[in-house]
Amino acid sequence: MGLNFHMAAVRNGITLTGLCKEYRLGKTSVQALRDVNLEITAGSFACVAGPSGSGKTTLLNIIGLIDTPTSGTVHVAGEDIQGLTEKLRTRYRSRTLGFIFQSFNLLPVLDVFENVNLPLLLHRELTVAQKRERVREMIAAVGLDAHLRHKPFELSGGQRQRVAIARALVTHPYIVLADEPTANLDSHTGTEVLDLMEHINRSRGTTFIFSSHDPHVMERAGRVIHLHDGAIEAA
Amino acid sequence: MERLSLCLRNLGRHAWRTRIILLIALLGAFLTFLFENLIEDMSRKQSDMFGRAFSGHFLVLNRDIDTKNTFGFYYCKPEQMMSPGQVSRVRAFLAGLPEVSGAQERIVFSGLYYGEKDAERGFAGVAMDMGEFQKNFTDLYFAQGKPLARGEQGTCAPNWYEFGKEKNLVIGNRYVFLVPNREGEFVDREVLAKGGLDYRSMPKDAFGVSNVVFDLEGFRSMVGYSEADATEVIGFLHDARTAARVLPRIQAWLDQNEPSLKVVSWRVYAPIMAEMVLGFDVAMKAVEAILMAICVLLVVKLTTFSIIERYSEIGTMRAIGFSRADVAFQFTLEGFLAIAAGAAAGFILAAVLIGTLHAAGIHNKTIFWSYVIGNGFHPAFHAQKVVRVILVFFGVAVLAPLLPAIHGGRLSILRTLEKR
Numbered sequence: 001m002g003l004n005f006h007m008a009a010v011r012n013g014i015t016l017t018g019l020c021k022e023y024r025l026g027k028t029s030v031q032a033l034r035d036v037n038l039e040i041t042a043g044s045f046a047c048v049a050g051p052s053g054s055g056k057t058t059l060l061n062i063i064g065l066i067d068t069p070t071s072g073t074v075h076v077a078g079e080d081i082q083g084l085t086e087k088l089r090t091r092y093r094s095r096t097l098g099f100i101f102q103s104f105n106l107l108p109v110l111d112v113f114e115n116v117n118l119p120l121l122l123h124r125e126l127t128v129a130q131k132r133e134r135v136r137e138m139i140a141a142v143g144l145d146a147h148l149r150h151k152p153f154e155l156s157g158g159q160r161q162r163v164a165i166a167r168a169l170v171t172h173p174y175i176v177l178a179d180e181p182t183a184n185l186d187s188h189t190g191t192e193v194l195d196l197m198e199h200i201n202r203s204r205g206t207t208f209i210f211s212s213h214d215p216h217v218m219e220r221a222g223r224v225i226h227l228h229d230g231a232i233e234a235a
Numbered sequence: 236m237e238r239l240s241l242c243l244r245n246l247g248r249h250a251w252r253t254r255i256i257l258l259i260a261l262l263g264a265f266l267t268f269l270f271e272n273l274i275e276d277m278s279r280k281q282s283d284m285f286g287r288a289f290s291g292h293f294l295v296l297n298r299d300i301d302t303k304n305t306f307g308f309y310y311c312k313p314e315q316m317m318s319p320g321q322v323s324r325v326r327a328f329l330a331g332l333p334e335v336s337g338a339q340e341r342i343v344f345s346g347l348y349y350g351e352k353d354a355e356r357g358f359a360g361v362a363m364d365m366g367e368f369q370k371n372f373t374d375l376y377f378a379q380g381k382p383l384a385r386g387e388q389g390t391c392a393p394n395w396y397e398f399g400k401e402k403n404l405v406i407g408n409r410y411v412f413l414v415p416n417r418e419g420e421f422v423d424r425e426v427l428a429k430g431g432l433d434y435r436s437m438p439k440d441a442f443g444v445s446n447v448v449f450d451l452e453g454f455r456s457m458v459g460y461s462e463a464d465a466t467e468v469i470g471f472l473h474d475a476r477t478a479a480r481v482l483p484r485i486q487a488w489l490d491q492n493e494p495s496l497k498v499v500s501w502r503v504y505a506p507i508m509a510e511m512v513l514g515f516d517v518a519m520k521a522v523e524a525i526l527m528a529i530c531v532l533l534v535v536k537l538t539t540f541s542i543i544e545r546y547s548e549i550g551t552m553r554a555i556g557f558s559r560a561d562v563a564f565q566f567t568l569e570g571f572l573a574i575a576a577g578a579a580a581g582f583i584l585a586a587v588l589i590g591t592l593h594a595a596g597i598h599n600k601t602i603f604w605s606y607v608i609g610n611g612f613h614p615a616f617h618a619q620k621v622v623r624v625i626l627v628f629f630g631v632a633v634l635a636p637l638l639p640a641i642h643g644g645r646l647s648i649l650r651t652l653e654k655r
Contacts (some may be wrong), residue, residue, distance in 0.1 A: 066648045067556060086559070094556020103654075105551040109248040110241070119555045121237050128237075167555065 013041040013207070014063060014175070019072035021058050021230070032058040033069070034231040040209060041224075042174070045201045046208070047221030048211040055230040056211035060177045060226040063209065064097055065089045071191035076175070080203040094122050098168030100178035112139060113148045116166045117216075123171065142196060153211040158189030165196060169206070176200075182217055194220045238378040242569045243449045249544075252537055253573050259537075260577025261584070263530035268585035269525055269625045274519045276614040277607060278512060282475035284436055284609055285508040286501040287374045290343075290361075291469030293482055294504065295325050295489065298497045300466075302504040308343060308446065309504070312464040313419040316342075319623040321493055328488055331469055334481045338370045340465035342365070342454060346447075347413040350403040350533070359446045360414065362454035363469075371471050380435030388453040390429040394446050404428045404447075406647075418456040424457055436609025444588050478502065515607055520623035527631070534635035538570050542643040544624035549643055550651030563637070570636025578628040589614055 019036035022029050032055045040046055048056045061067035063074060065081060073080050081092060093099075106115045116138055120131045139145055142162040161181060162198055168176050178197070181228060184188030201208050210221075218224050226233040246253045257319055279530065286292035297315035317325075317492040322340045329338040365544025366385035368375070383390050391412070393404045404410065406428050413421045432448060470485075472478060476499045485498045502509035542549065549562055557565075597612040599605060 061649060066652065069487065078262075088555060090558040092555060097556075099551075099554045101551070103555075105547060105554075105652075107548060107551070109244040117237070118552075121241075122556050122561065170558070 015075040020070045020212045022070045043205045045222040047210045047224045050227035056226040064177045075139045083184045098173035098176040100168045102180040102183050104164045113151045119171050138170045173209045255649040256573040258576035259533045261581040262583025264578035265585045270523045271620040275617045281512040286475045292472045292475045293470045294467045294499045296467040306505045308547040315466045326466045335586045336471045338470040341470045341487045343466045349411045362449040362451045377430040378383050380430035383450045385451040385566045388457045392430040392432045392448040417460050538636040538639040546651040552650040559644035563640040566640035567636045574632035
């Protein structure tokens with residue numbers, strides 16, 4: 001493909017067409033996604049909502065090239081990303097996407113600065129000084145300047161999720177996928193995290209697609225995509 | 236540097252596993268380095284010792300003489316002897332070979348003597364230049380009585396513990412010997428047993444070759460040689476193991492210049508000893524290979540365990556953009572660093588031990604080790620072994636963690652992220 005995903009993604013967004021995902025568990029099969037058709041415009045602050053087992057995580061995983069659909073296509077910037085080579089899939093994940101996980105997935109051996117810096121290890125076009133500046137800027141943006149050298153176990157849940165957000169954003173991605181980013185946080189901290197995500201969405205134009213089954217979180221989204229039993233109920 | 240720092244932190248985090256890998260690499264490197272150097276020394280020592288103790292590292296003699304399994308004490312017909320011209324030409328050629336440390340002509344023969352109580356005994360005899368004796372036969376020395384002088388007639392030096400044990404030839408006594416002249420006819424001579432020969436490194440109670448040594452010039456005079464004929468020219472090498480390389484060159488020269496002669500390695504005329512050298516080398520190498528295989532398997536197991544334990548971390552790294560190769564590199568580098576650090580410590584320990592053994596020497600009285608290394612063994616460092624062991628461990632450090640690391644890199648992102 002060789003396209004610059006970034007700018008094209010800003011213009012064209014994400015298009016899912018006839019997306020199905022079936023998991024086989026022994027002799028039984030589970031239909032995780034059923035004929036999902038969806039367009040998410042660039043710069044959206046979209047929430048994929050639905051109860052547990054509705055297919056939210058599967059949908060995000062397929063957009064993030066972590067999982068593959070049984071059928072259907074995912075177009076990002078007009079390009080079918082399922083057809084990418086392994087090298088371009090890796091590049092897509094490192095340059096275009098940012099991931100925020102429900103359980104933060106920080107590397108326990110690294111401190112805040114190093115965790116945020118982790119994705120930049122792959123950005124050889126940046127000098128060490130540039131990386132350092134970008135990391136500091138991102139940590140400041142999530143309000144953790146005072147915790148630069150703290151290890152994850154020294155932080156609260158909300159602070160850890162902030163670190164995860166900073167790590168997801170440090171590469172300046174155009175799409176951020178967040179799988180239940182507030183699920184492990186109390187309501188006050190969850191609100192803070194959402195505030196932060198929304199602020200970044202508005203100030204940078206970053207597309208946010210996050211999943212949740214919390215009505216308070218859904219209220220904050222610019223668009224809510226309701227999934228039920230793998231199918232879109234409302235979008 | 237950032238990747239290196241990450242690796243070091245991971246090694247620190249998984250301290251118990253890192254320590255085990257360090258320990259395995261340390262032991263592996265220690266034993267391999269020690270073994271490699273000791274095997275080298277033992278192989279040299281054995282090759283040199285057996286060659287010198289019998290009949291030199293190689294023999295140049297008539298093509299038709301059968302030397303196999305004779306330990307150098309073969310049967311030579313009078314017409315198979317080398318002429319003085321042949322002897323001098325061969326010696327001149329050997330003197331020009333840098334690998335050859337010495338050469339001399341000898342007469343090998345069989346004879347009889349009447350020992351104590353007139354007991355008749357056969358013996359293998361050898362007449363050689365006793366002036367050159369100490370230079371080449373460094374493993375032999377006069378254990379009792381007086382050394383034979385060059386040109387001295389009517390004296391002999393029996394192999395000490397063979398004859399000493401039997402009390403058949405008493406040092407200082409005279410005996411009647413039947414020895415062959417140039418024509419192969421036996422003549423009787425009265426001979427004084429002047430000195431007893433001994434092997435410095437051989438076990439005294441189990442080893443003995445029933446030979447009797449005469450001075451070459453004295454022997455010729457004693458039995459009436461009109462020309463300085465000899466049955467062989469024996470040669471010595473600086474390193475007995477170079478025989479496989481040097482002997483073909485000697486044979487090529489003989490084929491061209493002295494076609495009636497051949498060169499024979501001590502490994503051919505004393506094959507049992509050659510098999511002992513080879514057998515010991517193979518046994519040591521096998522032990523070394525098993526140790527190495529155990530090291531590699533343990534490192535592979537530990538790296539695999541590390542990967543299983545860090546599934547979630549692998550999934551996270553892959554999700555944020557690390558490629559399969561990046562993940563594989565990360566685990567390989569971690570394994571490499573742990574093995575390299577352990578191996579370095581192992582090398583140092585082995586170097587200290589070899590240095591100590593070199594300074595102190597290994598003294599032993601046991602029969603087996605006397606055969607293998609002699610009594611008074613000083614192992615040393617060998618530059619090529621240092622390079623070889625470092626290269627082997629570099630290979631192990633890269634390859635042992637590489638396979639599981641590649642497997643780790645190829646894991647499904649979804650599968651690894653699901654493992655919490």
